[in-house]
Amino acid sequence: KNKCQEVEGKQQPGKVVDPNVYRMVSTPRGMAMIINNGAFQPESGFPPRRGSEVDVQKLAHMFQYLGFAVSVKQDLAQAEIMESIDAFKQQFEETIVDMCIVCIMSHGSGGNLVDIQGYEIDVEEEILKKFYNTQCPALQGKPKLFLLQYCRGGELDLGVEVTSEFRDALPVDRLKLQRISKLPAVTDFLIANSTVPGFVSNRNMKYGTWFFQCLVEVFKENAKDMDIRDMFDQITRVLNEKESNDSSRRKQTFEVTNRGFYKKLYFNPDEVLDEEYKNDEEYENDDDTVSDKQEQNKKGFKKRVREAWKALVK
Secondary structure, eight states: OOOOEEOOBOOOTTOOOOTTBOOOOBSSSEEEEEEEOOSOOGGGOOOOOTTHHHHHHHHHHHHHHTTEEEEEEESOOHHHHHHHHHHHHHHHHHEEOSEEEEEEEOOEETTEEEOTTSOEEOHHHHTGGGGSTTTOGGGTTSOEEEEEESOSSSBOOOOOOOOSOOOOOOOOOOOOOOOOSOOOSSOSEEEEESSOTTBOOEEETTTEEHHHHHHHHHHHHHTTTSOHHHHHHHHHHHHHHOOOSSTTOOOOOOEEEEESOOSBOOOOOSSOOOHHHHTOOOOOOOTTEEETTOOOOOOOOOHHHHHHHHHHBO
16 A cells, blocks of 8 residues: 655646656655755764855855745764655655655765765665665656765866867657556666766865755756756856856866656746745855865854755754
C-alpha cells in the first residue's frame, strides 16, 4: 500500500496537462533542504566559510517564494549529514509533493565534500544514490535538483584572453521517449556543481558565493515563466561575466549534469515577488571576493529574511 498522504494540489484553471512538462502544482510545490557547513572544528584543518550565511538566507527565502517547504541544517559532522539526508528522504514517503531540492555547501578536498571535522564524503556514492529510483520510489518520475557548492580541486581559473568570436552551440533535438513499463535506475536528476573538477569556487565575503549569487539573481527574475534548464543557461552567461577585481582577475565555470531529466520544469510560484525581494541589493564584484579558502567576517542581512532563516535552522 502507498502510505503517502496526498497534499492539496490543484491544476491551474484552464491549463492543459502537458506530458512534456513536469507536474508542479502541489502545495507545497516540494521540499527543499539546505545543509551549510560554515564553522569547522580546529582539527579539520579548514577555516570557517564566512559569508556562507548569505547564501543560506538568500536560498531559503527564494525556495519559500517558489512554494517549497524549507529546512536548514548547519555545521554537521558526517554522521549528522547522513542522518539529515535519510530523514529528508523519508518525508517523501509520507507526503506527496512534486519536487525535491537538496543544497549542500561546504569545503571540498580531493574532489569530495568535507564535514566540519574534515572527513571526506563521496557525494555520488553516499548522497545522490539515495535518491535513485531504486532507493527512493516515492520520487520516481519527479524532478530532483541538487545544488552543490564546494571546491573540487585547488586550481584557480585565471581565464583566457579571447582570440576569436564566440559561437553558440547548435540546439540538440530532444529524443522522443516511447511509452515503457519500466524506468531506468536513474532519471529526473539535475545536478549543479558550483565549479568544474579540479577548480576552486569563489566566494564574496559580503554577498556569498559567485554561483549562488548568479543562481538567485536569475531565478528571482525568471522562475515565474522560464524553464529551469533555460535558467541554467542564463546563469552560465551571468557567471561568465563575473571576474575578481584583484590582479589575478579570477573567473569561474559551473557544471550541470543531466541524468534523465527530459521534461520542461516551471516552478509556477503562486505569488509575485514581494517588494523586498524585488529590491534586494545588487551583487558587486569587489575586493572581498576570495577563493573558498580565505575568510573574513560578514555583517548582518535584511532583518525579515534573517529572522525567517533563523526560524528554519534546526
